[in-house]
Amino acid sequence: MEMQQVRYFLALSNTLNFTRAAEECNVTQPALTRAIKTLEDELGGELLRRERQHSHLTELGRRMLPLLQQCYDAATSAKSLAKAVQSSEVAPLNVTISNSVNIALLVSTFTELFRAYPGVHLKINRGSPGAVIEALKEGQAELAVAGPLGQAWDRLDVWPLFQEGIELAVNADHPLARRNEADVDLSQLAAEPVLSRIYWETSEELWRCLSAKGYTPRTAHEVENDQDLLALLEANVGIGFVSLTSPRSANSRRLKLRDLDVSRIVSVYAVAGRLRSPVATTLLNLLRAADWSTFGVSEPA
Known part of the structure; x- marks a missing residue:
């Protein structure tokens, strides 16, 4: 399996259209189609059911999507990290944290991020639940950490932390x-x-x-x-x-x-379908992998 195949599949899962996916990936449609077919052969089944205007992911495609997205994010993050270490370039990252979240909980994770990205420039904003959602909507924050935000916006990706x-x-x-x-x-x-x-x-x-x-x-x-x-x-x-x-x-x-x-439940939030920077993906992965039990809290129910 090659990252190029994964990238093509992620574009296809978003557009559900081979022509638009090929344009998005800046390749010809036959090249994208061949790559998807090779990926399907490797995974042992169809990923997309082609039905003119009603094309949709198969059950296998739906199950593979989050795994391949995580795989692609990790690979992209690794490449960016290597580049950042080599060049010591500045990587800006805007994060909004709810007024109700104790920032002391996040310091250890931020420290790990600083070690991975020596040139990261972290900008932390505080706000109410409404301000958290607005910051994500307006692109003023790539990630947010907050308590339950309810159904205030249907484009939120949510990863419960503790x-x-x-x-x-x-x-x-x-x-x-x-x-x-x-x-x-x-x-x-x-x-x-x-x-x-x-x-x-x-x-x-x-x-x-x-x-x-x-x-x-x-x-x-x-x-x-x-x-x-x-x-x-x-x-x-x-x-x-x-x-x-x-x-x-x-x-x-x-x-x-x-x-x-x-x-x-305290969670990390991002905008569904919006491209995240490698440094934001790294922070997201660090937050999801953190051991929160040291603060006396439990796994999300």
Whole structure:
């Protein structure tokens, strides 16, 4: 199997048309057709069923597509890496990270990327879920890391990274923190002022689960990010619901929520069908291969 054959197949899977695929790959149609036929012979079956205007991938073609895409991305990334190491060229990469994701989780992966691409120029933007989607739509970011973005845009490719629980955060001097217990019942929060997160990907699901348990939080103050919430927690002006990996401080304490199983999945996002740079593909592969269990989180369900 040759990378040229794989490239032709990926173009064909996108266009479902031999003429347009050949134009996209800058080869003649007979050359592309021969390469696809050779690939089909090697894989043992048809990859595309030719039916005039209704051509479509066969079952074998659909199963091979993600594997061959990964194979092609890895080969392209390897070639680019070799070139970057040889020339020390600058490789720009724009990444958007949700306000709710602790960047400390990503530092180790970024360090691996810097070793692979000494000339990488990483630009990190922060934002709400809406800003994350907008950055991807407008091409302002090649990759994004965020919690659940729902069905806001149907062109998103999603690779789940890890699943984490939601906990209660309180000031270390708060009466709830001085109890000799590691968890708390929702009935004990009835009179507590709650620090609420604006544009938190988990808010809707959390509030729905709390309501189902008969608890309606009494919102006292609203903030956009974990750092601001932590600052208000340290001032002891309220309690807050936070993700397990959000920043901590010596002046705050975490408590489990009794009889409430709420979690969220953090994923890496990209635009489906949009060509990614080799450095972005490398970062994507590093994120997907990372061992997130060291942060106390679990594999996505």
